[in-house]
Amino acid sequence: MTSRFPDFRLGKVLATSFTATLTERCGDAVERIPVPSRLVDWLAVNGLAVDSCTTAQLERARELRESIHAAATAAALQDPLPVSAVEVINDRSTQGRAVAVLTPAGDRRWRLGSASAVEDALGVIAADAIGVITGERDGRLALCASPTCRAAFFDTSRSRTRRWCEMNTCGNREKKARFLAHKHETPRSAR
Helix, strand or coil: CCCCCCCCCCCCCHHHHHHCCEECCCCCCEECCCCHHHHHHHHHHCCCCCCCCCHHHHHHHHHHHHHHHHHHHHHHCCCCCCHHHHHHHHHHHHHCCCEEEECCCCCEEEECCCCCHHHHHHHHHHHHHHHHHCCCCCCEEEECCCCCCCCEEEECCCCCCCCCCCHHHHHHHHHHHHHHHHHHHCCHHHC
């Protein structure tokens, strides 16, 4: 019997999608990479396929995830970046030996080394985080308006005023809560 794991929340930005492997950080947290095989699955879905992952590599990945979240949150709030988070991001970035390759379709993909594929994948994620946090990409870091989520996300909307990490989850949940609160406030005679 295989246990069912929570679905991944996938976005267009690798670094913030990676931080979304832990959701509802301010509520009942949901760990989406609870075991090494789920990290392998997440990496594969994001074009960073690896053959295996150890428990130690999973712990290094989670440390990177939390460091990216801390740095992205600070950047979104325009606070100084936490030194320890910067050190972890830089360390993972320099440990990776992945190389960018061009596909015949004109897309960029990553080729990971065979000896340390997880470390190479983490290096790619760390490098993406550096690009997002330093403002090299067109968009802005923001924090989800959901009080139970507060995920850092990269807003590429035209107006840069997006409020939710994902409209399908946090946004809809908040809209539903407002609707139900309004419905209960409406006097029965008005219904």
